[in-house]
Amino acid sequence: MGVINVLDRHVAELIAAGEVVERPASVIKELVENAVDAGAGHITVEIKNGGTTFMRVTDDGCGIQKDDVKVAFLRHATSKVKEENDLDRISTLGFRGEALASISAVSRLQLITRAAGEDIGSNYIIEGGEEVSFDEAGCPVGTTFVVRDLFYNIPARAKFLKKDVSEGNAVSNIIDKTALSHPEVAFTYIRDGRQALKTAGDGKLLSAVYAVFGRDFANGLIPVDYKLDSIKVSGYISKPVHARPNRNMQNFFINGRYVKSRTAMAALEEAFKHSVMVGKFPSCVLSLSLPYEMIDVNVHPSKIEVRFINERPVFDAVYHAVKTSLMQFDTQKQITFKKDTAFNDIRKFSPFQNAEVILNHPSKPSEPVFAEPKKPDVIRELDLDVLERATASPLDNSSAADAADPFSVFSKRAVQAAKREERYKPQSSPDSKPLFVNTPAKAPFGEKPAAEQPLAPAEADAEPAPLISPPENELRYIGEAFGTYIIVERNKKELMLIDKHAAHERIIYEKLKAEKAGASAQLLLQPVTVTLDKAEYNAAVRHLELFEACSFEVEDFGNSTVLVRSAPQYIDAAEIEDCIAEMADHIAQGKNDIFTEKMDWFYHNVACRSAVKAGNQNSAQELIEIVKTLEADPDIRYCPHGRPITVVMKKSEIERQFGRA
Numbered sequence: 001m002g003v004i005n006v007l008d009r010h011v012a013e014l015i016a017a018g019e020v021v022e023r024p025a026s027v028i029k030e031l032v033e034n035a036v037d038a039g040a041g042h043i044t045v046e047i048k049n050g051g052t053t054f055m056r057v058t059d060d061g062c063g064i065q066k067d068d069v070k071v072a073f074l075r076h077a078t079s080k081v082k083e084e085n086d087l088d089r090i091s092t093l094g095f096r097g098e099a100l101a102s103i104s105a106v107s108r109l110q111l112i113t114r115a116a117g118e119d120i121g122s123n124y125i126i127e128g129g130e131e132v133s134f135d136e137a138g139c140p141v142g143t144t145f146v147v148r149d150l151f152y153n154i155p156a157r158a159k160f161l162k163k164d165v166s167e168g169n170a171v172s173n174i175i176d177k178t179a180l181s182h183p184e185v186a187f188t189y190i191r192d193g194r195q196a197l198k199t200a201g202d203g204k205l206l207s208a209v210y211a212v213f214g215r216d217f218a219n220g221l222i223p224v225d226y227k228l229d230s231i232k233v234s235g236y237i238s239k240p241v242h243a244r245p246n247r248n249m250q251n252f253f254i255n256g257r258y259v260k261s262r263t264a265m266a267a268l269e270e271a272f273k274h275s276v277m278v279g280k281f282p283s284c285v286l287s288l289s290l291p292y293e294m295i296d297v298n299v300h301p302s303k304i305e306v307r308f309i310n311e312r313p314v315f316d317a318v319y320h321a322v323k324t325s326l327m328q329f330d331t332q333k334q335i336t337f338k339k340d341t342a343f344n345d346i347r348k349f350s351p352f353q354n355a356e357v358i359l360n361h362p363s364k365p366s367e368p369v370f371a372e373p374k375k376p377d378v379i380r381e382l383d384l385d386v387l388e389r390a391t392a393s394p395l396d397n398s399s400a401a402d403a404a405d406p407f408s409v410f411s412k413r414a415v416q417a418a419k420r421e422e423r424y425k426p427q428s429s430p431d432s433k434p435l436f437v438n439t440p441a442k443a444p445f446g447e448k449p450a451a452e453q454p455l456a457p458a459e460a461d462a463e464p465a466p467l468i469s470p471p472e473n474e475l476r477y478i479g480e481a482f483g484t485y486i487i488v489e490r491n492k493k494e495l496m497l498i499d500k501h502a503a504h505e506r507i508i509y510e511k512l513k514a515e516k517a518g519a520s521a522q523l524l525l526q527p528v529t530v531t532l533d534k535a536e537y538n539a540a541v542r543h544l545e546l547f548e549a550c551s552f553e554v555e556d557f558g559n560s561t562v563l564v565r566s567a568p569q570y571i572d573a574a575e576i577e578d579c580i581a582e583m584a585d586h587i588a589q590g591k592n593d594i595f596t597e598k599m600d601w602f603y604h605n606v607a608c609r610s611a612v613k614a615g616n617q618n619s620a621q622e623l624i625e626i627v628k629t630l631e632a633d634p635d636i637r638y639c640p641h642g643r644p645i646t647v648v649m650k651k652s653e654i655e656r657q658f659g660r661a
Helices: 009-020 024-037 084-089 099-105 164-181 205-213 215-219 262-271 311-329 342-348 384-392 400-404 412-421 500-514 534-542 544-549 573-589 595-610 620-632 651-657
Strands: 042-048 054-059 108-114 121-127 130-137 142-148 186-191 194-198 221-228 231-238 250-254 257-259 284-289 475-481 485-490 494-499 521-531 553-558 561-568 646-650
Touching: 009 099, 024 042, 024 054, 024 099, 024 142, 024 164, 042 164, 164 186, 164 194, 164 205, 164 250, 164 257, 164 534, 194 205, 205 215, 205 231, 205 284, 215 221, 215 521, 221 284, 221 311, 231 311, 250 262, 262 284, 262 311, 284 311, 475 494, 475 620, 485 500, 485 620, 494 500, 494 620, 494 651, 500 595, 500 620, 521 553, 521 573, 534 544, 534 561, 534 573, 544 553, 544 573, 561 573, 573 595, 646 651
Parallel strands: 042 186, 250 284
Antiparallel strands: 042 054, 054 142, 108 121, 108 142, 121 130, 186 194, 221 231, 231 284, 250 257, 475 485, 485 494, 494 646, 521 561, 553 561
C-alpha cells in the first residue's frame, strides 16, 4: 500500500495560507493592495487588538461583480494575469490570486461589495474556507472586507502571534508605506477606535510624508527629480544635517510598490558619502519608475523584494539623482540670532559691553557697524570658578537662584569658548604660567613672538611638568599627543598613554550608574522634537519610564513624534535627537526584556555621546582632571565598549630602544 497521500482541498489551503498570511499585517497588506488595484480614491482601514480579532478595509473602487464574488475566493483566481506573457509586465500590486483564498481559510470573513453599473450589492460570508451565506445587500459602489478571529481554527499559529501592540505596529507600518507609495489615495487608519493616520490624497508626495512622519521630518527634506534613460527617480531625501543613526527611515518604491532594495540603498549612501558623518545614514522617500520588463517582482512571498535584470542602471540612476539634488538644494547652514534671547544677556557681560553688531546693514551689508562702547558702571570680574558654576547650572529660568545669577544663561559651548580664548580672564601677572603647559603663551600685540626672542639664562630650562598626585605615587602631566592621548609620567619609571575619549566615557558611565534617576538632568530652554518611525514611536511611548531613568524627560507629542524637555547635563543639545532615536530603536527591536540590561545600554549610549571626542581641543586642566579621576579609581581600565583606556610604556623599555639598557 502506498504512503503518498493527496491532501484534500481544506488541508492544502491551510498549508498555502501559511505562506501568504503570516500575521494581521499580511492580511491588511493584501486587502489594501487589492483596493489600490481597484482604483480606489479613498481607503479606510480599521483594526482592533492589533488586528487579531477585527480588521476592516473599505474602499470606493470598482467593486466586485455579483457573478465574480464566489470565484474570487478560489485559489489562483485573479483578474490581473491571464497568460504567461503577462508575468513579464506586471503593473499591479497583486497578481497571484492567492490572497482571498488564504485569508478566508484561516478567519471568519465577510465581504460587502457592489460593482459600478449594478443596482444592488452582495453580502458574502465565509468561515474557515467554507461558505456560510450569500445574500443581496444595499451598499455603495466599492468593497468592504471584514476579517474576524484570525487563526481561530489553527491555535498553533495563533500562539505565535506577538502582543497586540507589536501586531498593531506592523499594521501601521504597512499603512504608512502604502500611503507614501500612493499619495493620490486618501487613507484613513483607525486603531482601537482612535484615528492614527489620515492623508489628503491630493497626489502630492510631500503631503503624504507630512501626514506619516510629521512636520519636522518633512521640513528637513530636499526634492529629487531625475531621469536617466528609461529610469525616473523622484521623491525626497533628507538634508545631510538631518542624517539619522539608523536606516529605518529609508523608503524605496518601485513602480508604486514598497521594496527593500540593497542596490538603491547602496546608491543612496554612496551619493551621501563625505556629506554625512560616519555612523549616520540619510533618510529618503524615493520612487523609481522603470519599464516592467526590467524587474521581476515574483521572487518573494510577500513581494517585498525584487530582482533587476541589470542592477547597474538602477544604481546609476539613484546615485546621480541624489547627487544632483544635493548639489542643487543642499545649501550651507545659516545661523540667525533672534531678539530677546540668551545671546543678548551674554553680550551684556562681555568685554564689548553695550556694543552692537549689525549684520546685513541695508547701506553697507558687508561692513559690521559697532556702536561706541560705553564705560560700565560696575566691572564684574569673571574667574574660572564662576564660569564653572555657570557651566554646571541647568539652563532653567524657573529657578530663583538661576534668575538671580545672570551667568546661568551661558551655554556650555559659550563658556568653553570663553575659557579657551580667555576673554573673561583677568590680566595675568608676569609670573603666571600659561594655561597649556606645552604651548607658549601668545605675545602681546606689537611684540615679537617668544620664539624670536632669546631666552634668559634662568628661562632656558624647561618648566617642570605639573604634579598631579602626591610624591609617594607621583604622576606628572606631560601633554597630549595627536589630540587623543594624554601623556603622563608615573613615578619616574614609566609613561602612561590615556585615551581621553575612552576614559571620559567610562567616567561618565560610572557616574550615571551611581546617580539616582533624574539627578543629572537639566531642563532645556527649547524642547527638542524627535521624529521616529511607527515601531520606534510606539516602543518609545510605552517605555517613557526608561528614558526618565536615564535623565531624559520624554513625552508623547503625537504623529510619530516625541518631545524631549530635559536631558542629562553632560550631553550636547545637538546629540539629543540621535540619542532618543537610538534608544527607541533598541527598545523596538525587543532583544531583551531585562530592565537592567536595557538601562546598561542606555548608559553606554549617553556616556559615549557625552564624552570628549578624539581630536577635540581640551585644556590641560580638563585633561588633568581625567587623570585624577582615573587615579582615584584604579578599577577603571576599560571603556564601556571594552577598549583599553591606558597603555603603559616602561622606562626600561624606552631606554632599551635607545641602547641605554
